[in-house]
Amino acid sequence: MRVLAAILFFYQQLVLVYFAALNLLYAFFGYLGLRSVVVYSRELPQVALKDLLEREFYKPVTILVPAFNEEAGIVPSVRSLLSLHYPEFEVIVSNDGSTDRTLARMTEAFALVEVPQIYRRVLETLPVHRVLRSLRHPNLTVIDKERGGRSDALNAAVNLARYPLVCEVDADSLLDAEARLAFGSDWSVAPLDPLSGVYAAVTRRTIDGKRPGGWVPEEKISLGEALRAYTAGNAYGVFAESKWGTLAPKYYADAVVLDRDLFRTPPESLDQVRVRYTIVAGRVVFRRP
Helix, strand or coil, X not given: CHHHHHHXXXXXXHHHHHHHHHHHHHHHHHHHHHHHHHHHHHXXXXXXXXXXXHHHHCCCEEEEEEECCCCCCHHHHHHHHHCCCCCCXXXXXXXXXXXXXXXXXXXXXXXXXECCCCCCCCCCCCCEEEEEEECCCCCEEEEEECCCCHHHHHHHHHHHXXXXXXXXXXXXXXXXXXXXXXXXXXXXXXXXXXXXXXHHHXXXXXXXXXXXCCCCHHHCCXXXXXXXXXXXXXXXXXXXXXXXXXXXXXXXXXXEEECCCHHHCCHHHHHHCCEEEEEECCEEEEECC
């Protein structure tokens, strides 16, 4: 009996050691797998991870674009919207009685053709003259309607929306996830001073002071984004990012010293910031008395 008890005890110990070793092995393999996932996720581009998540959890969306006399920028804006990194979406541009070539430019660029469209007028709007679809982009629809203002144009676009989620975007917005902002000046119709441009970008206030809440306030950007657009973004826009736009070794030593910390200055006071020193090629060329 003692021999049998010893054998059973030894067998129990053997089984215990086996399962302990097996669980340690599983834990080690789990650690290796988790470590590989972390390393892979760090190497994978952010946009790729974003696309993977969108494919799993996205919901289709309709992008609404009210447009009135946007001849100069409507085509690049719509193109940027059509190139969004999103699995399923449609773009509806509501041409709100434009008196310039807004509709003509879109017709030429996107091969728009008039189509008979039957839809429910859930929201009352001024008359819609016609509905056009793009032969090149099946997810692009353009509405040509009487001038009724921004809200009326949006309501007309909502009536044609196919998806339950909608996103309103201004006609001169840029919504490309990989787009770089490169700021300059609209001089001579706007001040040449880039600090005035930073103030306008952050607050969206106009020079005449008639829009204290900001002109199209939803287009406000952060101070950091505005400064980046005027420095690194501007250099990128003129193909000089290898020598300008950043304070770094082997870059041109061009900089300004301001009279206060921009990041501690209220946005409404950014237009009061003044330059104390201007440095070009490492030499002080301007000094405020």
